[in-house]
Amino acid sequence: MTATRLDGKATAAAIRTELTDRVSALADAGRRPGLGTLLVGDDPGSRWYVDAKHSDCAQVGIASIQRELPADATQADVLAVVADLNADPACTGYIVQLPLPRQVSEAAVLEAMDPDKDADGLHPTNLGRLVLGVPGPLPCTPLGIVELLRRYDVPLAGAEVVVVGRGVTVGRPLGLLLTRRSENATVTLCHTGTRDLAAHTRTADVVVAAAGVPGLVTAEMVKPGAAVLDVGVSRVDGKIAGDVAGDVVEVAGHVAPNPGGVGPMTRAMLLSNVVTLAERAARPVLA
Numbered sequence: 367m368t369a370t371r372l373d374g375k376a377t378a379a380a381i382r383t384e385l386t387d388r389v390s391a392l393a394d395a396g397r398r399p400g401l402g403t404l405l406v407g408d409d410p411g412s413r414w415y416v417d418a419k420h421s422d423c424a425q426v427g428i429a430s431i432q433r434e435l436p437a438d439a440t441q442a443d444v445l446a447v448v449a450d451l452n453a454d455p456a457c458t459g460y461i462v463q464l465p466l467p468r469q470v471s472e473a474a475v476l477e478a479m480d481p482d483k484d485a486d487g488l489h490p491t492n493l494g495r496l497v498l499g500v501p502g503p504l505p506c507t508p509l510g511i512v513e514l515l516r517r518y519d520v521p522l523a524g525a526e527v528v529v530v531g532r533g534v535t536v537g538r539p540l541g542l543l544l545t546r547r548s549e550n551a552t553v554t555l556c557h558t559g560t561r562d563l564a565a566h567t568r569t570a571d572v573v574v575a576a577a578g579v580p581g582l583v584t585a586e587m588v589k590p591g592a593a594v595l596d597v598g599v600s601r602v603d604g605k606i607a608g609d610v611a612g613d614v615v616e617v618a619g620h621v622a623p624n625p626g627g628v629g630p631m632t633r634a635m636l637l638s639n640v641v642t643l644a645e646r647a648a649r650p651v652l653a
């Protein structure tokens with residue numbers, strides 16, 4: 367058996383097309399959405415992600431506001447740009463590209479953002495809204511995973527989902543998202559300290575691997591027919607290495623590869639969040 371590929375690239379392209387009409391409606395009302403990004407330092411991977419986000423924006427008509435600081439920027443430098451973006455009316459949503467250099471506190475920077483412009487859904491207020499089930503922007507990678515499974519009709523209601531990884535951008539919020547009544551999955555959150563990882567993954571209908579350990583999930587760890595999504599990003603010999611071993615496609619029913627699976631969906635969900643935030647901000651104008 368060879369698994370069906372969950373094609374994040376094609377799905378993200380379809381979502382961008384769908385968003386174009388909403389962006390046009392906002393622009394016609396004089397409220398064109400604008401995505402701000404702040405990149406601190408010169409990590410080539412982070413620069414690629416930021417550039418890709420702006421190229422996606424150009425495709426759907428979202429304006430771009432690109433801010434950069436050097437790798438030795440201080441916390442005060444970063445907070446000053448965050449204050450600028452909070453105050454800029456052309457910036458309807460923005461992100462601070464992570465990770466930040468060691469001397470800058472990610473928590474302090476995220477907290478300083480205007481939660482109503484938090485296009486990544488990572489502000490404590492928005493993570494709190496997720497816990498409480500109150501509407502607000504949701505983290506892009508978990509949202510992209512749920513949307514990819516939905517568009518390929520992979521059932522989540524009643525499904526056993528094992529998430530491997532407890533990070534704040536993927537694992538933790540994904541568990542919250544999947545256990546909402548609308549998704550209704552049962553989630554086991556595993557991590558690198560889990561005693562017998564295979565015992566958990568072998569019983570799962572869906573496995574999401576987001577631990578950043580190359581080849582962590584192998585074919586023997588997967589139930590035949592399960593959906594396996596590779597979200598791990600490591601660099602091995604200069605190339606992206608995911609958390610899922612190549613032989614998993616022989617056992618799984620669906621596989622989201624890496625690259626080409628969840629990564630492009632993360633970017634599509636960012637655009638979707640930016641458009642939704644701009645619509646919320648424009649509500650009195652559009653109504």
Ligand SMILES: Nc1nc2c(c(=O)[nH]1)N[C@@H](CN(C=O)c1ccc(C(=O)N[C@@H](CCC(=O)O)C(=O)O)cc1)CN2
Binds near residue numbers: 535624626627632
């Ligand atoms: N502020 C944020 N920082 C980071 C996030 C995030 O959601 N918000 N997530 C990751 C990086 N990331 C987005 O910023 C991201 C990762 C991967 C991709 C992507 O499209 N990947 C491609 C392959 C890219 C390549 O060849 O190098 C794919 O999977 O096909 C987009 C965005 C950490 N930081």
